[in-house]
Amino acid sequence: MITKFLASQLRQPSGWFGQQIVSRILNRDNASMNNLAFRMLNLESKGDRVLELGFGGGYLLNKILQSPGVEFVLGVDVSPEMVEFCKKRFSSQIKAGKLKLNYNNTVNLTNLDCNFTKICTVNTIYFWSDVKQTLTQLHQILEERGSLVICFNSKEFLKKTTLPKHGFRVYDTEEVKKMMKGVGFKNINWIVNSEPKQQFVCIVGEK
Numbered sequence: 001m002i003t004k005f006l007a008s009q010l011r012q013p014s015g016w017f018g019q020q021i022v023s024r025i026l027n028r029d030n031a032s033m034n035n036l037a038f039r040m041l042n043l044e045s046k047g048d049r050v051l052e053l054g055f056g057g058g059y060l061l062n063k064i065l066q067s068p069g070v071e072f073v074l075g076v077d078v079s080p081e082m083v084e085f086c087k088k089r090f091s092s093q094i095k096a097g098k099l100k101l102n103y104n105n106t107v108n109l110t111n112l113d114c115n116f117t118k119i120c121t122v123n124t125i126y127f128w129s130d131v132k133q134t135l136t137q138l139h140q141i142l143e144e145r146g147s148l149v150i151c152f153n154s155k156e157f158l159k160k161t162t163l164p165k166h167g168f169r170v171y172d173t174e175e176v177k178k179m180m181k182g183v184g185f186k187n188i189n190w191i192v193n194s195e196p197k198q199q200f201v202c203i204v205g206e207k
């Protein structure tokens with residue numbers, strides 16, 4: 001059973017526990033979701049500018065930064081502790097000007113002073129106060145033919161846990177695909193992982 005405390009830490013890691021423990025739990029337990037999101041980002045072109053929304057302990061940021069064609073990465077997270085944790089973890093890439101980490105949330109995305117060729121977000125959609133509005137903003141800050149990758153635990157899987165009782169909003173694949181289409185995403189593809197221990201979906205759409 002996931003307690004209210006742990007659920008709130010997953011939503012927004014805070015304090016010493018969030019910075020030192022939850023960051024590492026996220027990196028370990030969400031590795032396969034983030035590996036799939038990374039594959040679906042398809043970072044093969046030169047000069048990619050990537051935004052990750054809700055980077056947590058930085059597992060996916062690390063993979064993105066190691067991709068040879070990537071020019072610039074912006075990470076945005078609502079937790080100051082995660083921003084601090086990853087600022088230390090990636091200090092050399094920050095110094096080199098390849099990575100910027102910002103404290104921000106999904107409500108204020110259009111004030112980001114950049115356009116991106118790729119955007120990704122893993123395990124954050126449950127916390128968005130307005131999914132359509134956030135998808136609209138993500139669409140706006142993507143370049144033409146850029147793509148958005150969204151990865152999240154399936155509705156069926158989350159309903160077997162106590163997380164929905166603690167404020168995690170659950171979505172099914174069709175619902176998210178429909179909202180993405182509604183705000184203008186095209187060529188929508190998705191992969192479902194249905195192992196008993198981890199059931200999640202990764203959806204990619206193009207501008």
Ligand SMILES: C[S@@+](CC[C@H](N)C(=O)[O-])C[C@H]1O[C@@H](n2cnc3c(N)ncnc32)[C@H](O)[C@@H]1O
Pocket residue numbers: 010011012013026027030033034053054055056057059076077078079082104105106107121122123124127128129
């Ligand atoms: C469950 S963790 C997932 C972290 C990482 N993406 C992963 O899969 O391991 C959610 C992360 O998103 C951040 N977050 C939650 N709501 C957010 C929002 N509205 N805007 C930006 N970041 C948010 C949290 O602070 C946390 O770092």
